[in-house]
Amino acid sequence: MALPFNQVSAVTTPMINESVADAFFSANPVVEQLLASGSVIEDGSHLLQLPLMNDDTNAAGAFQKYDILATDPNENINAAKYEWKREYAQVIISVHELLQNSGKSQMVNLLKGKVKNAMLTMKTNISTRIMSANGDASVGINGLRQIVKATGAIGFLDQADFSAWKSDVDAATATITLGTMEQSWLDASVGNESPDLGVTTKVVYKAYKALLTANQRFGEGKTAKGSFKYVMFNEIPIFWDAAVPGTSGVGDNHFFFINS
Numbered sequence: 001m002a003l004p005f006n007q008v009s010a011v012t013t014p015m016i017n018e019s020v021a022d023a024f025f026s027a028n029p030v031v032e033q034l035l036a037s038g039s040v041i042e043d044g045s046h047l048l049q050l051p052l053m054n055d056d057t058n059a060a061g062a063f064q065k066y067d068i069l070a071t072d073p074n075e076n077i078n079a080a081k082y083e084w085k086r087e088y089a090q091v092i093i094s095v096h097e098l099l100q101n102s103g104k105s106q107m108v109n110l111l112k113g114k115v116k117n118a119m120l121t122m123k124t125n126i127s128t129r130i131m132s133a134n135g136d137a138s139v140g141i142n143g144l145r146q147i148v149k150a151t152g153a154i155g156f157l158d159q160a161d162f163s164a165w166k167s168d169v170d171a172a173t174a175t176i177t178l179g180t181m182e183q184s185w186l187d188a189s190v191g192n193e194s195p196d197l198g199v200t201t202k203v204v205y206k207a208y209k210a211l212l213t214a215n216q217r218f219g220e221g222k223t224a225k226g227s228f229k230y231v232m233f234n235e236i237p238i239f240w241d242a243a244v245p246g247t248s249g250v251g252d253n254h255f256f257f258i259n260s
Contacts, residue, residue: 080155
């Protein structure tokens with residue numbers, strides 16, 4: 001058997017980077033944006049409950065002088081509720097490995113590297129579930145494809161009982177245009193509430209960038225959190241995320257407008 005080293009490599013310490021580089025995990029801009037905006041911070045309780053105005057006040061209108069005012073009550077506040085969902089990633093390391101990776105010979109902290117790997121694993125899994133079709137009763141986070149379904153219940157609140165709870169879905173557009181994007185953005189906007197984030201596949205992201213012309217001003221840059229590249233549309237960032245469902249075709253790709 002050949003000797004494993006030559007005379008130089010036998011007496012020279014190899015140059016090892018001070019941290020473990022990520023050469024496996026895909027980018028997860030949606031998870032990073034939600035974490036950065038504080039949209040996923042809650043404080044206990046047995047479930048998550050979101051109070052909603054589901055009707056206007058019936059006892060309202062114009063009047064003159066001594067007109068009798070309506071006093072008929074009506075219930076106009078309800079709520080959606082969500083079960084807690086949990087995600088884990090084990091950090092498994094032996095005492096033998098800890099001892100080997102210690103002292104002057106330690107070039108990279110193995111435990112910290114494995115913790116970083118576990119965190120990235122959870123972020124990737126959460127990102128995948130966010131783009132999934134998981135429903136209220138499924139293990140894992142309720143996915144966007146379940147949330148934006150044209151029919152059915154989300155948050156234990158059926159769209160048939162509360163029409164304003166229904167998402168706007170464009171399932172007919174096969175080729176993205178600025179007009180179809182504008183229409184979807186407007187349909188998802190109510191008053192001063194509108195989407196603040198757009199996410200899609202690489203294919204649609206590339207197609208959108210190709211629509212931008214020289215005489216239109218569209219910002220482009222990177223977010224401070226994660227340095228994910230984006231292109232602006234209606235003053236909101238548009239990202240691509242590897243977890244968004246779709247292939248090389250156009251008709252099976254998804255584009256989500258989200259109010260985080």
